[in-house]
Amino acid sequence: MEVFDTTIIGGGPAGLYSAFYAGLRAMNVQLIEAQTYLGGKLNLYSEKIIWDIGGIPPMPAGQVITHLIDQAKTFNPVIRTGETINGIKKTADGNFQLETSKGRTYLSKTLLLAMGNGILDPIPDPFFTNEGERLDNVHVSLTDFERMKDKRVMISGGGNSAVDWANALAPIAKEVILVYRREHLKGHEAEVEKVLSGPVTCKLQSDLISKTLTPDEAGIAAITVRDAKTGQEESVSVDEVIVCHGFNRKNDLFEQNEIGLTVFEEYFVEATSEAKTAIPGLFVLGDAAKYPGKVRLIAGAFQDAVNAVNAAKTYTDPLANAKGTVSTYDDKLKQKVSSVWENYTSEQ
Numbered sequence: 414m415e416v417f418d419t420t421i422i423g424g425g426p427a428g429l430y431s432a433f434y435a436g437l438r439a440m441n442v443q444l445i446e447a448q449t450y451l452g453g454k455l456n457l458y459s460e461k462i463i464w465d466i467g468g469i470p471p472m473p474a475g476q477v478i479t480h481l482i483d484q485a486k487t488f489n490p491v492i493r494t495g496e497t498i499n500g501i502k503k504t505a506d507g508n509f510q511l512e513t514s515k516g517r518t519y520l521s522k523t524l525l526l527a528m529g530n531g532i533l534d535p536i537p538d539p540f541f542t543n544e545g546e547r548l549d550n551v552h553v554s555l556t557d558f559e560r561m562k563d564k565r566v567m568i569s570g571g572g573n574s575a576v577d578w579a580n581a582l583a584p585i586a587k588e589v590i591l592v593y594r595r596e597h598l599k600g601h602e603a604e605v606e607k608v609l610s611g612p613v614t615c616k617l618q619s620d621l622i623s624k625t626l627t628p629d630e631a632g633i634a635a636i637t638v639r640d641a642k643t644g645q646e647e648s649v650s651v652d653e654v655i656v657c658h659g660f661n662r663k664n665d666l667f668e669q670n671e672i673g674l675t676v677f678e679e680y681f682v683e684a685t686s687e688a689k690t691a692i693p694g695l696f697v698l699g700d701a702a703k704y705p706g707k708v709r710l711i712a713g714a715f716q717d718a719v720n721a722v723n724a725a726k727t728y729t730d731p732l733a734n735a736k737g738t739v740s741t742y743d744d745k746l747k748q749k750v751s752s753v754w755e756n757y758t759s760e761q
């Protein structure tokens with residue numbers, strides 16, 4: 414059976430960038446993603462404009478995913494989607510043996526844990542269903558902005574996602590009404606400030622009491638909102654509803670491994686230094702990692718990926734350059750560099 418130099422668990426920004434970087438370091442790589450699609454959490458906000466990745470012009474997260482996937486494929490790693498790692502052991506000769514949901518077994522010299530907060534499924538809320546049936550105008554994520562044009566959109570929730578959606582939809586929707594049961598919104602200060610001072614109608618410390626369905630009972634036509642401070646109730650008519658109540662996280666791997674992999678603090682794996690964990694050959698990166706100063710952003714995932722790959726590289730080849738400086742004059746890269754250069758000059 415083929416033994417990979419490294420196996421990356423998770424196909425979000427951390428996993429995808431490390432697939433590229435490990436290829437750059439001449440490693441034999443496989444990446445395994447539980448969902449049937451790549452991109453990790455970016456799929457939850459694929460229409461949101463991302464503007465905080467250095468050197469990349471502002472673009473929707475969906476487009477960032479496309480670029481990440483293209484880059485990840487540069488050195489032809491094996492990429493498997495729709496397959497969950499649900500067991501890890503060590504073999505007598507020191508390799509990791511991975512068991513997957515498809516009943517397959519893979520061998521790998523090192524493991525890069527890029528599993529974010531685990532496999533995410535929206536937390537179900539019966540309020541937004543009709544006798545258990547999903548309603549047509551209720552969404553937990555958006556891939557179709559056009560649909561929101563000139564609509565009255567109610568957002569339920571007050572965390573990062575709710576705040577981001579409110580700001581993103583305000584310029585195109587007829588009205589955005591954000592309802593949150595707490596007093597303060599959570600999220601980046603600038604984004605929260607924008608919601609509070611912009612055109613979004615904010616109903617804080619408010620609860621959703623009851624709903625009126627559309628005549629065909631396929632969607633929600635209006636929601637009664639109660640102001641918890643005054644007790645006043647108001648029926649708000651809506652065209653679309655976005656529910657941002659968080660996600661259930663599945664992280665069975667922490668219970669289903671025989672290598673001593675444990676959760677350090679809720680959903681996180683402790684990195685000792687430069688993405689190293691207490692388990693030799695196992696490295697952690699991206700949102701899954703916990704260490705002082707960890708930044709849970711795409712840019713943070715990229716830095717973790719470089720450190721994790723360099724650590725994995727020197728684990729498999731102790732004589733390899735630990736800092737991972739890769740010259741574009743390297744034989745392996747010459748051809749790629751010249752084709753990039755040709756494309757660039759022909760576009761000028």
Ligand SMILES: Cc1cc2nc3c(=O)[nH]c(=O)nc-3n(C[C@H](O)[C@H](O)[C@H](O)COP(=O)(O)OP(=O)(O)OC[C@H]3O[C@@H](n4cnc5c(N)ncnc54)[C@H](O)[C@@H]3O)c2cc1C
Binds near residue numbers: 447462464498
């Ligand atoms: C609403 C919202 C808005 C955000 N906006 C920004 C922004 O504007 N800019 C920014 O820089 N960051 C933003 N972030 C943060 C950014 O999305 C994360 O920091 C980034 O996605 C982390 O990447 P990751 O690869 O570590 O994890 P994830 O993106 O979570 O990917 C982890 C992947 O691992 C897979 N996985 C988990 N367990 C297994 C298993 N056992 N087997 C196989 N696969 C598994 C999961 O399915 C998932 O695809 C935002 C986050 C949210 C929620």
